[in-house]
Amino acid sequence: MSNLHDLLALNTLPITEIYVDELRKLLKSGIPATYTLEQAASHEAGRDEDEDTGSNTTPLHILVRSLPSKLSEDETKVVLQMMDVLFEYGAGWNFLDYQNKSPGDVLWEKGFRTGNPLYERIVEAGVSAELLLRRLDENIEFLSEDDEPVDEEESDAGETIDAQITQAQDVEEAPRDTAEHQDEYLKAKLEYTDNSLVTQENRDGVMMDWETDIMRLARDSLFKYAGKEPVVLNIGFGMGIIDTLIQEQSPYKHYICEAHPDVLARMREDGWFERDNVVVLEGRWQDTLSALLDEGTVFFDAIYYDTFSEHYSDMLELYDNVVGLLKPEGVFSFFNGLGADRRVCYDVYRRIVDVDVRNYGMKCHFTAIPLPEKPDWENVRRSYFSCDTYFHPEIRFA
Ligand SMILES: C[S@@+](CC[C@H](N)C(=O)[O-])C[C@H]1O[C@@H](n2cnc3c(N)ncnc32)[C@H](O)[C@@H]1O
DSSP states (O other), X not given: OOHHHHHHTOOSSSOOHHHHHHXXXXXXXXXXXXXXXXXXXXXXXXXXXXXXXXOOOOHHHHHHHHOXXXXXXHHHHHHHHHHHHHXXXXXXXXXXXXXXXXXXXXHHHTTOOTTOHHHHHHHHHHHHHHHHHHHHHHHOOOBOTTSOBOXXXXXXXXXXXXXXXXXXXXXXXXXXXXXXXXXXXXXXXXXXXXSEEEETTTOOEEEEGGGHHHHHHHHHHHHHTOOSSOEEEEEOOTXXXXXXXXXXXXXXXXXXXXXXXXXXXXXXXXXXGGOTTEEEEESOHHHHHHHHHHHTOOOEEEEEEOXXXXXXXXXXXXXXXXXHHEEEEEEEEEOOOTTXXXXXXXXXXXXXXXXXXXXTTEEEEEEEEEOOSOOOOTTSSSOSOOOSEEEEEEEEEO
């Protein structure tokens, strides 16, 4: 253990400003704010400090793990200052420790949750880091050895926080994962089971019927602000759950955008193409919506977005389409699984969505829905939602 780790074990209570001064001194002396327990152990054993041990138990982890279960107001202020100092010296908010936990996960488990200044400080650090990385991504041109620009998605130099966490969990995964790469997904064979839609070969859960209540809630939002003759757009048909619910409200026009040939075949079989008030936009929304925008003849009371194998960068692109296609009083909503494999990431993304839509003069209101029962992930490759609260978004022009 290094002096830094020793200090952050908080062996002397109460926690006073002396800790802040000592911490600053150690970091100033050159110990990195990211110096992990694993690196210290390798150093002690005479091994390469940079060897990959599969986990990164950082000083911030040690600090939050060492916190007593109750802190006075003064102690909370001191710990906040210590966190500020660590972040100032480059601590990361999202490294995963020997128990596969980020500092935010540890705080949450210890009962320091939403509204607690320490937990909120981690969320804030996550939001800043994500927005900063995005800026860097925009400005750096990645060059390969032969000076050809490299596809940013293929480079790990500027990846988002979410991608880093996901990678840490899934290091053994094949590089062309259907859940990660949309071109692979669109080529993969799909299978409808009794309660899900999955990729046939690797059993990725594209859609599962545990989401039905969430879809009902979303459907209700879509009609909440609509005029007398609602025109709605749903992006991503999947199992047709939300589209069936939308049809119950007899919309004037119901656009459905769907890209996968197997899903389109199912829609054809089930008569969706023949319904009077349904317009099927065949293909990726990236192509079909820009055509609608160019025509400039259709505007929506409500737009819902729930696709597969897309990333937050796709949503950023979608916002441009949404603002052009939504009526001024309309509403945009989406299946909110952003960062939902960890509560702290889920909270970071909630804030990021709000920051991003504000750039378009919109506001996002989230409704918290408890999910007391864990979905059954037995027949799919991996879970895509691990939180016990769902945050349903409603985005409207402010
Ligand atoms: C999670 S499912 C949608 C589930 C749907 N909300 C329901 O209630 O059943 C995702 C759907 O989006 C489709 N999809 C994925 N990427 C798309 C894209 N870029 N454009 C249009 N559809 C896409 C998938 O083929 C799949 O049918």
